[in-house]
Structures are given as structure tokens and as C-alpha cells.
Amino acid sequence: MLAIILYQNSYQLNEKSITISHQPNNLDAILAMPRHPLADGKPGVVIFLHGDGPINATHGGFYRPIWEALARSGFASLSWNKPGVGGAPGNWLQQSMDDRADEVVAAIHWIKGQPQLDGQRIALWAASQGGWVMPKVAVRYPDLCFMIAVSPAINWLQQGRYNTIASMKQQGRSQHEIDMELKRDRQVLSLLNNNASFEQYQKTQGDAADFTAERWHFVHKNYRADATQDLNAIRSPVFLALGGKDINVDINNTEQVYRQYLNRANKLEIKRYPQATHSMLEKSTEESFVKSGYKGLFFPRTIFYPGFLQDQQQFAWQHRDCQ
Template sequence: MWTLTGALSAVATLGGVVVWQNTYELREEKVSLRHDGKLLDGVLARPQRGEGPFGLVVFVHGDGPVDATQETFYRPLWESFARAGYASLSFSKPGVGGSEGDWLDQSMTDRADEALAAVAWARKRPDIDGRRIGLWGASQAGWVLPEAAAREPGLQFVIAVSPAVNWLRQGRYNLLAELERDGATAQEKEAALRRRETTLDLLKSGASFAEYRTAVGDVGDMTPGRWAFIARNHRSDATADLRAMRGTPLLLVLAGHDVHVDVADTEAVYREVLPAESLTVARYPDAAHSLVDHDLERSDWRLTATAVFAPRRLYTDRFLADQARFVRQLDTGREAP
């Protein structure tokens, strides 16, 4: 009986820790936006205290079927922005959660339209300061943020986390980096590059998914919808849009262990195209592409335990605090860190 009592007490204690660690200093409100004839389901997360008007960070997702909270992992970021006096706004991608449509039907321009629709929606709210709205986006958002900012010069800032510049260069880098990480032989790398060239030739010729399947055989996790999405977007390059958004303050966040994005290429292009006074570069040498600590990401049990018991610690050291500091210092007129 005493053993059972002790076990139940331990479970109750652990349960309390989980609840405490997953409780954030936020006021979350379910919101919706009708855009392009479809209803998008989202969350507005405001600071826990005060009535505003608050500054606002509009979230732009990376690749995949992402819901408004990124399966709760946006909340540590929302909390960090809330402590700097900013609300956060995020909508589930079309076809995810309560949002209508299909995200695989979108181009990067469609995604920029959606981000700007969220900005316009937010500017109608009395608790949001329309002069203090910026965009935060990760990974694939690297092709969305510059276009949106080029079209909306009134944005206060952009935060680009692990963005690539050119879709095709990024794909080649990602392929080789993952092969290298997995210990592939020279012959395996050559075969993968040949397959890639075949795929690119098919994309350039406008081939159907059936033609792609016939040409390569095993298509892996490729689907007709995914093939159409890649065909629609594989020519994406952010350089011209970056040049067009020259005056918008931008925080470029780069990870030291990024197998998805060539961070050296990204930084070189951003520094070449953007004025030095508008660009802040933050490097996190111990981080993976997701800005989770690299060593933590490589251990499944540690990653799971941290996600459950200490989700704020998923992100690499300084990342959350630096995000908040960037927007706070824009408000005070000082240079960003």
C-alpha cells in the first residue's frame, strides 16, 4: 500500500510539473479569417496583462501541414514576444485543423497573400497597434517573408529563421548534407545526384506525377499533391524580393547544424542585398534547423522528455530571449543586438 501511495504521489507530482511547464503567460483567443473564399482558423495570443494596443508578430509557417500552434511549440515564442509587449497571430494552414482548402495548392505568392491578409485583419482590431506589426517565419517562409515585406512597406520588422534563398540550391545542399550525415558512399551520392537531375528535367518539362513515377520508379513519400506543389514552386528565389524590401528591419536567424539550408549561402545573399543598417544576423552554433539544440534533437528520449517537462528548453540557448530583445529594441529606437 505504501509503495502504491508513493507511486501515485510521484505521478501526481510529475503531472503537476507538466501542467506548470506547459502553462504560459498568455491570453489565447480563437480567431478566424476569411481569405480567398476560404475560412482560416487561428489563434491570437496576447500578453497576459493590459488591454493594448499591442504590437503584433504574424507567424508564417515552414513546410508541411502546420496548425496554428505548431503542435504547441510556438507557445514559448509567443510568450517571449508577450514579455516584450507583443501579441502573436497564427493561422492553421489551409486544410489543417479548422482551416479550409489545401496548403499543397498554394504558391509562395499565395502564401504571401495570406500573410498580408492576416496583417490587414489585425489592423482592424483596437487591441493591436497597426504601426507595430511584423512577420516571423521559418524555413520555407524564407520565400514568403521577403515578398510580403516588399509589398507591404509599413511592416515594422521581419524575423527570418533558417531561410533559404534559392529553392534549387537549397534542395541540392539538403540532399548532400543528409547523405553526408548518414555516411553515404561516393557511389550513393552520385546515384542520388543523377536521380535529382532526372527529377529536375521532369519538372522543367512540366511532367505529370505519372510520368515522374515511370521515370524514377520508387517515389518514396512523394504524392501527386506534393509533386504539383513542388512543380508550382521549385523556381522560387528570394533575391529580388529581398532587394525590394530594403528598408524593413530584418533579423536573420541561422543555425550552426543546419542540414536543410546552406546558412553560408543565405547569409552571403542577405548581406549583399540588404543595407547593413537594416540587417541583424543572429547565429546559434549549437542549434539545428528548427533552432532546437542539436544534441537534444539527436536523442529521441531527451527530446520527448524536454518537450513534455520543459518545452521552453527545447530551443537553443538565447534564442527566445533574443527574439524578444529584437522587437523591444525596435520600440525603443536602439539598435538591435
């Protein structure tokens, strides 16, 4: 059994820990190179932009099957610990989306200085909250090779309202309970709009106060996030992956806006995975600790929704020449 686990968790990648110079904090990163590079030159690089939360460079190993799929199309992958995660300097809860975009710019500069990498073929992969960072980078680097957007939202506040309603309905909560929670959300928004301190938030919300001081600061920095204007700057091909069982993001709204701003000839490819969740796992897998643990340990490439890895590999292959 140990041999099966080791075999299934061995990837056709060569991973190297690196440090990328950046202010105010250097980036503790991993460069995952294809173990068997293509014969037609140096690999391009896909930069990974995390979603919300304290995520390390591999996302607890979650990224490796994706890295391997991209490697088959001739791309290395670059990812880093969020500030404060895994011993990295800084604190990700002090960052704005613009701060995160600055990190990506530093990574692009680093890539362009590496002789073993093709600095003319740089792409982005963004999940969830990274969907606000990705278009900000495109504003500054419009000649990116391609972009892969997984479960991105458009507007922070709209996403929050959608998530509140969808998650409470899934829990079987009554309409009255939902209405009361939405009323509380409006009260919190009023506090944010009035630059209330964390102490003021605690005082007004009482037992409902579920933010930490750091999280309150993070939300205050970012709650006005909206990708719409920055999406208009994207000129690269985009692969948009959406899960039909996503209760975090309103996928209909996301698809509508992406089509409005990116539906140029051969520039936007959209895939809906009907039973996939926000994390691109099959709903039955995400809801079962036993099933998700079994797949993650014994068959990690199958933990994602069927077709998810193959579709990204094909998209990267089709756009590997960045034309």
C-alpha cells in the same frame, strides 16, 4: 509531477481562436495576446509564417515559448492552421508562395481593423519555407515593424541540392551514392521543367518515385522559388537566426545573400547558434527522442537552443517603436 507539467506548460498569454476572412479559404487562426500588456498602449502583432509541411496554428505547441518571449516585448502573435490542417478549409499542397503571401495580406487587413491591437506595429516571423513568403509580403508592405527569419533558404533548387548532400553525408553514404542521387535530382528537375505530369514522373522514376500526386503538384508550383529579388525590397530591421548544424539550408549562402541585400545600418542582425539544427534545437536534443520529449513535456522553454528566445525578445524590444 502533474503540477510541474501544468506549471511549465502555462504561458503568460491569452489565446483566442478567430476566423480571418480570405479567399479562397478563410483562415482558422489563433491570436495570442500578452497576459500582462505593457502600460504604454495596445500591443503590436507578430504574424507567424510556417515552414513546409502540415502545420497547425501553434505548431503543436512549439510556438508558444516564442509567443511568450515576444509578449514580454509588447507584441501579440497571430498564426493560423495551414489550409486542410486541423479542420481548416482548403489544401496547403495547392498553394504557391504568392498564395501564402496573400494570406498574410488578409491577416494584416484584419489586424488593422481590430481596436485592441496597434495596427501600426505589425511584424513578421518566418521559418524555413516561410522565408520565401516573408519578403513577398515586404514588397507590398514595406513599412513593417521588423522581421525575424529563422533558417530561411534563398533558392529552392540550391537548398534541395545542399540538403541531399548534407543529409547523405550525415548518414555515412558513399560519394558514389551521393552522385547517383544528384543524378536522379537532375532527372526530376528536367521533368519539372518540361511540365511532366505525375504519371510521367512515376513512369520514369519507378521504385524511386517518392512523391504523392499532391506533393508533385506543390513542388511544380514552387520549385522556382528564389528570395533574392524580393529581399531587395525589405526596408524593415531583420533578425536572421541560423543554426550551425542545419542540414536543410546552406547557412553560409543565406547569410551571404542577406548581407548583400540587407546590410544597411542598423537593419540586419545575424545570430549563429553553433550546435543548433534547422529547427533551432540543440543537435543532441533533436537526435534524442528521450531528451527532446523530456524537455518538451517538463521544460518546454528550454527545448530551443540557449539564447534563441532571449535574442528574439531583445530584438523585438529594441524595435518595438517601429522606427
